[in-house]
Structures are given as C-alpha cells and as structure tokens.
Amino acid sequence: MKAAQRIKEKAKYEARAKIMKSLAHPARLMIVDELNKHKERCVCDLTDLVGSDMSTVSRHLSLLRNAGIIEDEKRGQMVFYRLRVRCLTSLFNCIESVVQCNVSFHLNVLSD
Numbered sequence: 001m002k003a004a005q006r007i008k009e010k011a012k013y014e015a016r017a018k019i020m021k022s023l024a025h026p027a028r029l030m031i032v033d034e035l036n037k038h039k040e041r042c043v044c045d046l047t048d049l050v051g052s053d054m055s056t057v058s059r060h061l062s063l064l065r066n067a068g069i070i071e072d073e074k075r076g077q078m079v080f081y082r083l084r085v086r087c088l089t090s091l092f093n094c095i096e097s098v099v100q101c102n103v104s105f106h107l108n109v110l111s112d
Contacts, residue, residue, distance in 0.1 A: 022067035023088075027052060028060050031081075032088055035070060040082040 001009070023029060027050045034041055034049055041049075047057045061081055064070045069088070072081050 019067050019069065022063045022069060025060065027057070028064055029092075031057075031060060031064065032069065032083065033092070035081060035083045036086065036089055040073075040080040042078050042080050046081070 023032065030050055031046055034046065043054060043057055043061065046061070047054050050057050050060070052060075061070065061072070065072060065081075068084060070081050071084050072079050074080075
C-alpha cells in the first residue's frame with residue numbers, strides 16, 4: 001500500500017472514530033433517538049428528556065454537531081436541532097442485536 005493510500009485509509013478510520021466517540025454517552029444516544037423520532041427539538045425539550053441542566057445538554061449537542069451528526073437552526077431566541085442523516089437507526093439496531101447476542105450467550109453459559 002502506498003503512503004498516500006495509508007494516509008487516506010487512516011483518515012477514514014479517524015473520521016469513523018470521531019463519530020463513534022461522539023455517540024459514546026447515554027445522554028447523546030437519547031438525544032439522537034429523540035431527534036430520530038421527531039424531526040426537530042429545541043434544547044429545552046432535550047434538557048427535560050436527558051434530565052440534565054441546559055449547559056450539559058448544550059455540550060452534548062455541541063459534540064454531536066461537531067461530529068456532523070446533527071445540525072441546528074436558530075429561530076428568534078430558540079435553537080432547534082435535527083439529525084443530518086437518519087441512518088443511525090440502522091446502527092442502533094445493529095448494536096441492539098449485539099446486546100441481544102451477548103445476553104443469549106450469557107444465559108446459555110449460565111444454564112449449562
């Protein structure tokens with residue numbers, strides 16, 4: 001593999017890791033799920049959902065926005081957030097399949 005190809009390949013994995021890291025928190029997963037169910041939400045709605053203060057939720061939103069997962073739109077004094085892509089549902093379904101496989105495996109181990 002040429003050096004330029006290795007650099008490009010490394011950049012691809014770094015971009016993936018940035019996205020995965022931005023999702024790696026229960027509050028951010030809840031936010032993404034909520035935005036998937038509803039087209040958009042304001043920070044006040046998300047604060048109630050997550051159960052954290054506005055500055056904490058804003059930090060979570062900033063991480064998701066910087067990773068390119070969500071986008072925002074300011075309307076007057078309010079800022080509304082929405083998903084940039086809807087394919088995260090497939091990723092979440094895959095993760096839940098892994099969780100189910102792990103549960104099944106552990107139940108089988110315990111029953112032997």
